[in-house]
Each structure stands twice: as structure tokens, then as C-alpha cells.
Amino acid sequence: MARYAGEYVLPGRAHAWPVPAAIARGRVTAVDASAALALPGVLAVLTPDDAPRLAAPEDATLAVLQGPHVPHRGWCVALAVADTLETARAAARAVRVTYTAEPHHADLDPAHPDAYEPEEANAGYPGRVEHGDPEAAYAAAEVRVDVTYRVPPLHNHPMEPHTSTAHWDGDRLTVYTSSQGGTTVREVLAQLFELSEDHVTVVTEHVGGGFGSKGTPRPDVVLATMAARRTGRPVTLAYPRRHLPTTVGHRAPTVQRLRLGASADGRLTAVLHEATTHTSRVKEFVEQAAVPSRIMYATPALLSSHRVVPLDVPSPSWMRAPGEAPGMYALESAVDELADTLGMDPVELRIRNEPEREPDSGKPFSSRHLVECLREGARRFGWDGRDPRPGSRREGPLLIGTGVAAATYPAAAVPATATARALPDGTFIVRINATDIGTGARTVLAQIAADALGAPLDRVRTEIGHSDLPSAWLAGGSMGTASWGWAVHEACTELTSRLAAHTGALPADGIETHADTAGQADADSPYSRHAFGAHFAEVAVDTVTGETRVRRLLGIFAAGRILNSRTARSQFTGGMTMGLGMALTEHSTLDRAFGDFTEADLASYHVPAHADVPAIEADWIAEDDPHLNPMGSKGIGEIGIVGTAAAIGNAVHNATGIRFRDLPLTPDRILAGLLSEG
Numbered sequence: 001m002a003r004y005a006g007e008y009v010l011p012g013r014a015h016a017w018p019v020p021a022a023i024a025r026g027r028v029t030a031v032d033a034s035a036a037l038a039l040p041g042v043l044a045v046l047t048p049d050d051a052p053r054l055a056a057p058e059d060a061t062l063a064v065l066q067g068p069h070v071p072h073r074g075w076c077v078a079l080a081v082a083d084t085l086e087t088a089r090a091a092a093r094a095v096r097v098t099y100t101a102e103p104h105h106a107d108l109d110p111a112h113p114d115a116y117e118p119e120e121a122n123a124g125y126p127g128r129v130e131h132g133d134p135e136a137a138y139a140a141a142e143v144r145v146d147v148t149y150r151v152p153p154l155h156n157h158p159m160e161p162h163t164s165t166a167h168w169d170g171d172r173l174t175v176y177t178s179s180q181g182g183t184t185v186r187e188v189l190a191q192l193f194e195l196s197e198d199h200v201t202v203v204t205e206h207v208g209g210g211f212g213s214k215g216t217p218r219p220d221v222v223l224a225t226m227a228a229r230r231t232g233r234p235v236t237l238a239y240p241r242r243h244l245p246t247t248v249g250h251r252a253p254t255v256q257r258l259r260l261g262a263s264a265d266g267r268l269t270a271v272l273h274e275a276t277t278h279t280s281r282v283k284e285f286v287e288q289a290a291v292p293s294r295i296m297y298a299t300p301a302l303l304s305s306h307r308v309v310p311l312d313v314p315s316p317s318w319m320r321a322p323g324e325a326p327g328m329y330a331l332e333s334a335v336d337e338l339a340d341t342l343g344m345d346p347v348e349l350r351i352r353n354e355p356e357r358e359p360d361s362g363k364p365f366s367s368r369h370l371v372e373c374l375r376e377g378a379r380r381f382g383w384d385g386r387d388p389r390p391g392s393r394r395e396g397p398l399l400i401g402t403g404v405a406a407a408t409y410p411a412a413a414v415p416a417t418a419t420a421r422a423l424p425d426g427t428f429i430v431r432i433n434a435t436d437i438g439t440g441a442r443t444v445l446a447q448i449a450a451d452a453l454g455a456p457l458d459r460v461r462t463e464i465g466h467s468d469l470p471s472a473w474l475a476g477g478s479m480g481t482a483s484w485g486w487a488v489h490e491a492c493t494e495l496t497s498r499l500a501a502h503t504g505a506l507p508a509d510g511i512e513t514h515a516d517t518a519g520q521a522d523a524d525s526p527y528s529r530h531a532f533g534a535h536f537a538e539v540a541v542d543t544v545t546g547e548t549r550v551r552r553l554l555g556i557f558a559a560g561r562i563l564n565s566r567t568a569r570s571q572f573t574g575g576m577t578m579g580l581g582m583a584l585t586e587h588s589t590l591d592r593a594f595g596d597f598t599e600a601d602l603a604s605y606h607v608p609a610h611a612d613v614p615a616i617e618a619d620w621i622a623e624d625d626p627h628l629n630p631m632g633s634k635g636i637g638e639i640g641i642v643g644t645a646a647a648i649g650n651a652v653h654n655a656t657g658i659r660f661r662d663l664p665l666t667p668d669r670i671l672a673g674l675l676s677e678g
Contacts, residue, residue, distance in 0.1 A: 002206040005163040005178040010234035013165070014043055016227045017088035018219075019078035019095050020243060021070045024595030025104035025312040028068040028077050028097060036091035041083035043231045045095060048077065052226045054192045060283045061315050062192065064219045065226070070099065071282045072314050073596040074246025076219055081227045081235060104312035106595040108253050110276040112309045121288035121306050122322055123477070129294055129360055132301035137270035141261025145338045149258070149330040150662045151289075152587040153597065154251035155605060156319050160208025161241055162248050164221040167234040174201045177221045180214045181474020183433050186467040188217045189225060205465035207437045211578075212318030213248045214437070215476045220247075245588065245597040245605075249317025252277045252287045253590070254326045258334035261301075266344050268353050272303040273331060279308050280315040287316065288323030293331050294360035295408055295530060297353040302360070312595050318476065320578060321638035324409055325645070329582070329663065332405035332646035337659065346404050346650070347374050347383060358528035366527035366627035369558035370406060373534040376621060377404070377556040381536040390657030399541040400551075401655025407533035407643030411560065411625075411634035412479050415518040417470035418487035420449065420495040423510040428453060428460045430492065433469040434484040439637060440567035441480060447563060448485045448631060452492035470514070478531075478635020481563065482628065483521055489630045490515035527627045531634040533557035535576070535647035541655045543674055546667030548584055548652055550614050553644070557620045560634035568636055572618035575640020581608045583645035587664050 021028075033045035046052075051065035064076045080091035105112075118127040138144060164177040173195060179185050182204040190197045207214065224237040239247060254277045261270035273293035279285050290304040319325075339346035351371050357364050378384070386402050387393060393400035418432040430449045434441050442462050450457045463469060473483050494513040502511065538552040555576050562568045585606035588597045599605040618640065625632055645663060653659050658673040 004160050004206055004208055005165055005176045006236050006238045008165045008176045010165065010167055013234040013236060014081050014083055014231055015085040015088040016079050016081045016224060016235050016237040017092040018076045018223060018243065019080065019092045019097065020246065021073055021075040021077045022097070023070055023099045023101045024073045024106065026070050026099050026101040028070060029100050030098040031078050032096040033078065036080055036094040039087060039091050039094065041087040042080065042091045043083065044081045045091065046079040046226060046230060052229050055194055057192055059216065062217060062219060062222050064222055072246065072280060072312050073594055074243065074314055076223065079223050079227060081231055104595050106311050106313050106590055107592050108255065108278045108309055110255055110307065115276065115307050115309045118284065118286050118306060118308050121286040121291065123288060125288045125291050127286065128305040130303050134270050134272050134301040134303040137301035138259050138261040138272055141269050142264045143262045143341055145260045145334055145341055147258055147334055147337055147661060149256045149333055151254045151326040151329060152663060153253045153590055154319055154582065154586055155245050155588055156211040156213035157244065157602065157605065157607060158209030158211055158213065161239050161244060162214065162218050162220045163236065163238040164224040165234060165236040166224040166228040168228050171195065172199045173225060175221060175225060176203045178207050178214055179204050179217065180207065180210045180435055180437055180476050182435060182465065182467045183471045184474055185217050185221060189221065192222060193225065200467070202467040203465065204435050207435060210437045211320045212322065212476060215318050215474055218248045241602065242600045245600050246314040249315060250588065251319035251322065251326070252279065252285065252316035254287055254289045256289055256330035258330055260334055260338045262338060262342065266342050266349050266352050268297055268299040270301040271297065271299045274305050275327065276307045276309065278311045278313060278316070280313050281310050282315045285316045287326065289327035289330070291323050292327040292408060295358055296331065296406065297359065298355035299359060313590060320575065321409060321642050324642045325582065328407060328642045329645045332643055333649055336403065336650040336653070345388065347378050350374060350406055361528060363526060363528040366529045367623055367625035368532060369621055369623055370532040370534065372621050373532055373556045373558050374406065377534040377536050377554055381554050383536065390654055397542055397544045399543060399655040400538070401651045401653065402536065402538045403647045403650025403654055405535050405643040405646035405650060407535060407639050408530050409478055409635065409639040409642055411529040411531050411628060412477065413482040413486055413521040413629050414473045414479055415516065415521045416472040416483045416487040417514065417516045418491045419470055419512055419514050420491035421510050421512040422495055422499055422506060424506045424508065426459060428455060429463060430460060430488055431463045431469045432484050432488060433467055433472045434464040434480065435475045436464060437475050439475065439480065439571060440564065441475065443567060444481055444564050445484060445488050448488050449492045452489050453496055478638045482633055482635055485631050485633065486517045486521055486629045487515045490517060525627065529628060531557065531559040531636065531639045533639050533643065535643045537647040537651040539648060539651040539655055541652060541670060546671035546674065548665055548670060550580055550648060552614055553580065553616045555618045555640060557639060558623045559620060559636050559639065560623050560625045560628055561632035562620055563631060563633055569618050571636045572640040573616045575638060576616050576618060576644050577608055577613055579641040579644025580613065580648065582641065582663060583648040584664050585612065
């Protein structure tokens with residue numbers, strides 16, 4: 001039976017419910033838990049004064065209940081623990097917290113006096129890259145575009161909220177948690193609670209989605225562990241959905257200025273991409289939105305830079321395709337604006353600026369079939385029948401338009417370990433601490449193993465999601481299959497050799513091999529390795545209601561060898577659906593007065609419903625790339641979202657003749673634009 005982290009009903013299990021801070025910044029001066037403790041069934045109320053002490057974490061968002069400081073609204077200031085979930089919730093509401101409030105700032109302003117240029121953006125990218133003299137090249141360009149795009153805060157909202165069940169047995173800790181990486185959770189808990197890692201067991205067998213928000217441990221697993229230590233009982237903490245926006249990370253808002261200079265024939269002479277974003281004062285996280293401009297188009301002069309404003313807000317973190325999703329929205333929208341200015345077809349403009357090598361590093365691409373994606377997508381979409389004149393297609397009150405955008409995402413792998421065992425009955429067991437967050441990891445790893453073993457798929461069993469298995473990196477960065485599959489392939493290849501040399505019957509426990517890809521998967525590559533894609537969209541904009549409906553979405557991708565067509569198509573279309581939400585419905589408002597997000601549930605934060613999603617089509621071209629991993633595969637979990645919003649936005653411009661530069665394209669914005677243009 002597949003069980004989520006909150007469904008492990010251990011004997012004597014209790015439940016915990018957090019108390020979020022009600023101020024935007026300040027200090028807790030007192031916690032009155034008397035009314036809560038008087039409720040029948042309440043076991044404890046943990047406060048900053050008496051909670052178990054933790055070793056200082058590397059991730060400061062995990063230093064919960066360690067002191068009176070309140071860095072932002074929603075920060076955990078107490079934790080109620082009771083026999084039942086309902087009693088824990090009632091107890092949390094009965095806790096009375098007194099604060100001393102301090103002045104706070106929660107407004108992303110590029111001119112903020114505290115804004116600075118970071119040395120690094122997320123994932124270790126340099127905060128600033130500059131080649132040539134971009135300012136002078138832009139000033140001298142025959143054709144110029146200078147535009148600014150804004151993407152609001154966005155939230156991950158996985159189906160399964162962030163949940164953990166923790167249990168102590170003496171000095172041994174077992175945790176069932178909803179996480180994208182059990183190996184990392186084990187390392188962090190061992191450090192926080194000063195345990196050896198072999199005294200910590202982390203189970204992540206089934207995870208109901210993450211989209212980046214479960215990439216590293218979140219407060220739920222730390223708080224559940226603290227509560228279990230205090231009460232001596234197993235404790236489950238399932239964060240209420242309304243708590244997630246302030247607790248588990250979000251995609252930070254970005255303000256992106258794009259300046260594109262080109263010759264009259266459409267060749268780029270300057271690309272300047274300047275992104276401003278916010279971070280919390282708890283820890284620095286810089287959304288790497290300007291990074292895609294370092295990869296996409298040939299130009300002799302390039303500026304790609306970031307500025308970050310530290311604010312009294314919840315800490316941003318990873319959300320599907322961090323950096324590339326908002327960055328490619330801005331870049332691909334600006335390229336579309338340049339095509340309009342030049343009077344060029346936007347597909348041909350992109351092809352005309354195809355680089356021979358990566359513009360930033362100068363490395364050759366391991367493979368780059370973006371042009372093929374654009375041409376095949378245009379053919380299948382019927383792009384040559386498109387009327388490029390904005391506002392030229394009408395169906396009664398509906399304005400019809402089409403748009404295109406390119407997509408890219410890095411292709412990488414990190415070290416992992418795996419074992420493969422042959423049993424006397426002719427079956428095989430592959431073990432690795434991978435995590436399946438709904439992506440089909442078990443299936444694909446079994447296929448990789450079967451292929452390397454030359455065995456039928458039904459003879460291979462995979463075991464994942466347990467920290468006692470060989471260690472592996474988390475499910476994130478579109479590196480899961482590439483990293484885990486490499487280790488599985490190596491273990492199975494070695495096992496095949498061992499079996500070929502073996503004579504006689506196998507012993508009862510079979511033969512096992514072990515693989516560790518350290519020194520291979522993390523080796524520097526002389527190649528720039530990326531997946532690419534092209535998105536095409538057709539929209540209908542209602543001039544009466546302002547509603548935008550996506551009629552068609554087509555994505556064509558070049559992502560190495562596709563290991564499983566069914567799971568791959570599911571990943572591509574899932575990402576495209578998420579990109580549709582980014583374009584039309586999803587946004588969060590940071591309340592300046594309270595430093596909190598006003599859209600804190602799925603009633604106000606609108607993810608696409610079935611009625612919003614057309615028959616999305618995703619496909620790929622055959623790509624043979626020998627410079628990646630033994631399978632020749634690239635990550636596919638995130639490239640589907642990249643570029644989708646830009647394609648839809650460009651289609652809306654083609655439909656209306658109006659360029660909307662702030663996401664999402666909600667009816668109020670569309671109507672205001674239509675009315676302003678008459």
C-alpha cells in the first residue's frame with residue numbers, strides 16, 4: 001500500500017499543530033500556554049523558551065523555536081502537541097503570544113537602498129556576467145528594444161502538504177517525511193540533533209508532489225522530531241495548506257529589464273538582462289532569472305546581472321525550473337517584441353540568432369537541436385498559416401492569436417550509489433535511495449536496470465525511498481533520473497559481467513554489485529549541456545469578459561534519449577500545464593502592511609483546473625547525445641514549464657495588439673488594456 005508521511009499510524013501517535021507569528025517583524029515577549037494545556041488530551045506546548053535546543057543549522061529557516069526573534073509573519077513561535085489532530089489545532093489556537101513589533105519592509109523596489117548585487121545566484125551561478133561592451137553596443141544598435149517584465153510571487157502547492165511523522169527509540173530516530181531527498185534529510189537531522197547518521201532513518205517511499213518546495217528539509221520535519229523528543233511519543237505534523245506560503249518557500253517575484261540591440265537584418269548585437277528579486281533576512285536566496293540569456297542567443301555583447309533586496313518576508317526557495325521559468329518568460333517575450341519591431345517572423349528571428357557555442361562559457365554544446373524543435377513545431381502547429389498582424393482574427397467577441405517561445409534547461413548529473421543483486425530464481429533487485437515524487441522514478445530505474453542486465457522488465461524490482469539504501473541525491477534540478485540511472489546502470493553492467501564469469505548455481509543470497517559514480521557524474525565537462533524546446537500557443541481573448549482561453553498548446557523538445565515515452569509525455573504536459581497557470585491564473589500578493597501573502601489557499605491561489613487546460617500536445621525529436629551519461633538522457637521534469645508562459649503571452653499580444661508585461665494575464669488586466677486602447 002502506498003502511504004504518505006502522515007499515514008504511518010504508529011502506536012501512541014500524537015499530532016502537532018504550529019502557531020504562526022502574527023507580526024511581520026519583532027520579538028516574542030511572552031507565550032501563555034495555560035489555556036491550551038488545560039484542554040483534555042494536550043500533551044505539551046513547545047515555546048522559544050523551552051523547546052529542545054538544536055545545533056546551529058546551515059539553513060537558518062530550520063532554526064525554529066530557538067529564540068524570541070520573529071523574522072517574518074508566519075514564523076513558528078509555538079507548537080501544540082495533543083492526542084488528536086483536532087485537539088492539537090484547538091490547543092494551538094488557545095496559545096496566547098505577546099510580541100514587541102519592529103518596523104518592517106516588504107516591498108520589492110529595484111531602487112531600494114538595501115539592494116545589492118550578489119556574488120552568486122541560486123545554483124552557484126555568478127551573479128553578474130559581462131562580455132564585450134554591452135552598454136555601448138546597445139546604444140549603437142540600429143534597432144533597440146527596452147522593456148521591463150514582472151513576475152509575481154508564485155507558490156508550489158503540492159497535492160500532499162509538507163508532512164512528517166517522527167519517532168524516537170532511545171537515541172535512534174526514525175522519520176517518515178514528504179521530501180524530495182531522504183539522504184539530505186538524514187544528514188540535516190543528524191547535524192541538528194547531534195546524532196551519527198547511522199542512528200537516523202528517513203523513509204520517503206511515496207511523496208505527493210514537491211515542485212521544489214520539498215527539495216531540502218522544511219520546518220515540519222524538525223518540529224515533529226522536537227515534539228517526539230519532548231513527549232516520548234511518535235508525532236505527526238502536517239502543515240495546513242494556509243501555512244505553506246510562509247513556511248516552505250516560494251518563487252520570489254522578479255522585475256526584469258531586457259534591452260536587446262540588433263542590426264536591421266535581425267542579428268543581435270547586444271543583450272542586456274537585468275533581474276531584481278527579493279530575499280528574506282533569514283537566508284539569502286537569489287532567483288537566477290537572468291541566467292538563460294547567457295545560453296540562448298549569439299551576441300558579441302552580453303550583460304546578465306542580478307540585484308537582490310533583503311526584506312522582512314518569508315524565505316523564497318526553489319520552484320519548478322527556478323530562474324529559467326521567469327527568466328525565459330521575460331527573454332522570450334522581449335525577443336517577440338524585437339521581432340515585431342523588425343517586422344520579422346519570430347521563429348526565423350530565433351533561428352537567425354542561433355549560437356555555435358554557448359555565449360557565456362564559449363563551450364560547445366553537447367547537443368543543441370533548438371532549430372529543429374522550432375521548425376518541427378512550426379510545421380505541426382501550422383505556423384505558416386498564421387496572420388502576423390495583431391488583432392486581425394476575430395470570432396464574434398473573441399480575438400484569436402498565436403505565439404511562440406523557446407525553452408532551455410540545464411542537463412546535469414551528480415554522484416549517486418546503487419546496488420544490483422541477482423537472485424537464484426532469476427530475478428534482480430536494484431536498490432538506491434531515490435525518491436519518486438510522482439515522476440515514475442521506480443518505473444524508469446527498473447527499465448534502465450533491465451536494459452543493462454538484458455533481462456525482462458518484470459524480472460527487475462526496484463527499492464527506493466529509504467535512507468538505509470545506497471545514498472543518492474534528491475529529486476530536483478531535473479537531475480534525478482540522470483544521476484540515479486547512471487549509478488543503476490553501472491551496478492547492473494558490473495553485475496552482468498560478474499554473472500557472465502560465474503559458474504555453477506548462485507548462493508542463496510545471490511550475487512550483488514555496488515556502484516558509486518563519484519568522480520564521473522560530478523566531473524567537469526568540456527561541453528555546455530542543456531535540453532531545449534519550442535512552445536506554440538493559440539489563445540482566444542474575450543473582449544467582453546477579458547478572459548483568455550488557451551485553445552492549443554504544442555511543445556516539441558530535444559531532451560536526449562527518452563527513456564519512457566509515457567512518463568516523459570506526462571512530465572512535459574504537466575510542466576506545460578503549470579506554465580499555463582503561470583501565464584493566466586497563478587499569482588500571490590505580498591501585503592506590504594503585514595508582510596504576508598494574501599492568497600494563502602487554493603480558493604484564492606488559482607492553479608489551472610480541467611476546464612482551463614486544452615488538449616495539450618507534447619512530443620520530442622530523436623536526439624543522440626554521448627556527452628551526458630550512459631543512458632544518453634537529459635532531465636525532463638522542468639523544461640515543460642519553461643517558455644510556456646511566454647508563448648501564451650506572445651499569443652495574447654498577437655490576438656489583441658497590446659503587450660501585457662505583468663503576469664498573470666487575468667481578466668482585469670486584459671479588460672483594462674482593451675479599454676485603454678479603445
